Each structure stands twice: as C-alpha cells, then as structure tokens.
Amino acid sequence: xxxxxxxxxxxxxxxxxxxxxxxxxxxxxxxxxxxxxxxxxxxxxxxxxxxxxxxxxxxxxxxxxxxxxxxxxxxxxxxxxxxxxxxxxxxxxxxxxxxxxxxxxxxxxxxxxxxxxxxxxxxxxxxxxxxxxxxxxxxxxxxxxx
Numbered sequence: 001x002x003x004x005x006x007x008x009x010x011x012x013x014x015x016x017x018x019x020x021x022x023x024x025x026x027x028x029x030x031x032x033x034x035x036x037x038x039x040x041x042x043x044x045x046x047x048x049x050x051x052x053x054x055x056x057x058x059x060x061x062x063x064x065x066x067x068x069x070x071x072x073x074x075x076x077x078x079x080x081x082x083x084x085x086x087x088x089x090x091x092x093x094x095x096x097x098x099x100x101x102x103x104x105x106x107x108x109x110x111x112x113x114x115x116x117x118x119x120x121x122x123x124x125x126x127x128x129x130x131x132x133x134x135x136x137x138x139x140x141x142x143x144x145x146x
Contacts, residue, residue: 002067002100004107007092010126013047019091024066028090042087046073055084058107060091067092072106072112083114089126101126105133108136 007021022039033039046055053074060068068091072084086108091101100108109116119141120127 002060003096004008004063004103005059005061006056006111007047007059009047009049009054011047012049013043017041020057021069021071024092025071025088025090026067028092029088032124033090037061042073046071048088052076055087056111056118058104058106058111060095060104060119062095068093068100068104070108072108072116078114082117084112084116086116086118087115089118101129102133105129109133 007017018040021043025039027037028035030132034042043057045059046057048054053076055071055073057065057069057071067112069085069087070089073086073087075081077083077084086105089101089108091104116128116135118135120130
C-alpha cells in the first residue's frame, strides 16, 4: 500500500528532497522525459517561496521509496491561461494499473487553486486517464524551437 505526501514552498524543500524527485522522474518518465537539469529547474520553480513562482509536488511512497510523483507549477496567470500546469507525472512501472496515477492526479487537482492544464503526447496511454478526470483537448500546441 502506498502513502501520499505533499511538498510545497512552505515546506522549505532541501536540495536532497528535490534531487530524489528529479532522479525518480528522470528514470520513470521514459520517452516523455526531460534532462535532469530541466526537471531540477522545474522543482526549483515549484518549491520556491518567491511571489512570482510557486507550485507543489505530490509523492507516493511505498516502504519509504518514491513510486509516483506529480509536479505542478503555478503560472501566475488567470483567465486566459490556467493558473496551474501539471509539468510532470510519473508512476513506477511496477505500480501502474493500481490506481496510483489517478490518486496522484486527483490529489494535485484538489490542491490546485483555479484551472489546471497539462501537455500530453497524443500516443501517451495516460491520456485516457486525463480525459476520465475531465481534461479536454482545447488547443493544438505549436512551438518554435530556437
């Protein structure tokens, strides 16, 4: 059985706590992941106490080991852009199909104040879960890479 814990700016997360989350995400995001340095920057943003930053993380642990994580950043915007964006969610492959992803997502949604957005690749199997939780595809995202 897993337990959930939350981490936000008021918890004054340590470098080691952030590194534990980043290591887990780097290992378990598979083809949907980012370099560890980018994950750490996301965590710095989410767990920073600066007024123009913020967010939180929800961790699932089993026997003390991280087996699932979701990271939410506050956008600082409202109305025209959702106030929150789920940047990362990952569940250990051995834990998938047990409801952990749903519990992590629902906890993050409940904790977020305002609307919530996320980006998902069209072929990501988790897309079905997000749709069941009420997420809709409103826009086609386009990016200009420099």
